[in-house]
Amino acid sequence: MDVHRLRILREFADRGTVVAAAAALDMTPSAVSQQLKVLAREAGVELLEPDGRRVRLTDAGLALVARAESVLGELDRARAEMDRYRNTPTGVVRLTMFPSSAELLLPGVLRRVEGVAVQATDLDLPGTELPAMLADADIVVTHRDERAAPLGGPRIASRTLMREPIDLCVPTGHPLVERARVEPGELGGLDWISVRDGFPVDDVLRSFSTVTGVQPRITQRINDFRSMQALVAAGLGVALMPRHAVTHPGVVALELAGVRAARILEVATRPGAPRRPAVAVVLAALDETVAALDA
Numbered sequence: 001m002d003v004h005r006l007r008i009l010r011e012f013a014d015r016g017t018v019v020a021a022a023a024a025l026d027m028t029p030s031a032v033s034q035q036l037k038v039l040a041r042e043a044g045v046e047l048l049e050p051d052g053r054r055v056r057l058t059d060a061g062l063a064l065v066a067r068a069e070s071v072l073g074e075l076d077r078a079r080a081e082m083d084r085y086r087n088t089p090t091g092v093v094r095l096t097m098f099p100s101s102a103e104l105l106l107p108g109v110l111r112r113v114e115g116v117a118v119q120a121t122d123l124d125l126p127g128t129e130l131p132a133m134l135a136d137a138d139i140v141v142t143h144r145d146e147r148a149a150p151l152g153g154p155r156i157a158s159r160t161l162m163r164e165p166i167d168l169c170v171p172t173g174h175p176l177v178e179r180a181r182v183e184p185g186e187l188g189g190l191d192w193i194s195v196r197d198g199f200p201v202d203d204v205l206r207s208f209s210t211v212t213g214v215q216p217r218i219t220q221r222i223n224d225f226r227s228m229q230a231l232v233a234a235g236l237g238v239a240l241m242p243r244h245a246v247t248h249p250g251v252v253a254l255e256l257a258g259v260r261a262a263r264i265l266e267v268a269t270r271p272g273a274p275r276r277p278a279v280a281v282v283l284a285a286l287d288e289t290v291a292a293l294d295a
């Protein structure tokens with residue numbers, strides 16, 4: 001049954017006459033009568049019967065008015081709830097971030113978000129797993145080497161969140177700490193602590209190999225930057241790390257020269273997700289948190 005016709009039926013029940021219902025609905029009496037006849041056909045029973053020169057509701061009509069009241073009341077409540085979502089974002093937003101981006105950005109995001117419950121999860125997977133991650137999240141923050149193609153697909157909307165330089169990390173007593181910038185050619189013969197294959201930092205290390213012609217001697221592969229820094233500080237090798245991730249007091253970060261060395265943090269959603277006010281609030285909080293890093 002058409003909701004608009006149910007409203008006309010309820011208006012007739014409230015007003016008592018076709019003419020009064022038409023005036024209230026800004027319709028002509030003939031249009032009201034026609035719509036009530038169509039509703040009767042939809043219901044499969046007579047809804048009106050003659051009452052002198054007027055018409056009145058049949059028992060079936062009275063029963064349908066009671067049901068219409070319930071249906072229209074629920075619709076009105078649903079519209080009111082949707083209005084609240086449009087004007088005051090509420091609800092739960094599922095946010096997936098890889099661990100080092102969560103350490104860098106999540107506290108600022110949570111401080112900036114109001115009225116929305118952020119359900120955060122840390123997950124360290126290559127960007128190729130983005131479709132699977134978006135099956136369980138509204139927003140995913142992922143990363144790629146800056147020379148790699150942007151992440152995305154026909155059912156994914158992604159954009160750059162920030163560019164983070166990758167630096168060479170050495171222990172505090174290393175001979176290179178006196179250098180302002182380090183050339184790739186100076187890094188031969190070193191032991192390296194790197195990340196697993198397929199992650200942006202390892203891609204930069206491969207670039208070193210291309211530039212220098214020397215294959216890096218990788219002694220350990222581990223994706224946790226805190227553990228990597230501990231190994232570097234202990235003198236067990238050098239490492240490439242995103243600039244904001246370097247926090248160990250026993251590690252010095254040196255700028256690299258002669259090679260593009262950065263990772264791109266990207267934020268991804270389903271194409272229509274940013275139109276949801278709660279998701280838009282969290283996306284804005286991510287942007288504001290990134291902007292504050294350079295303030």
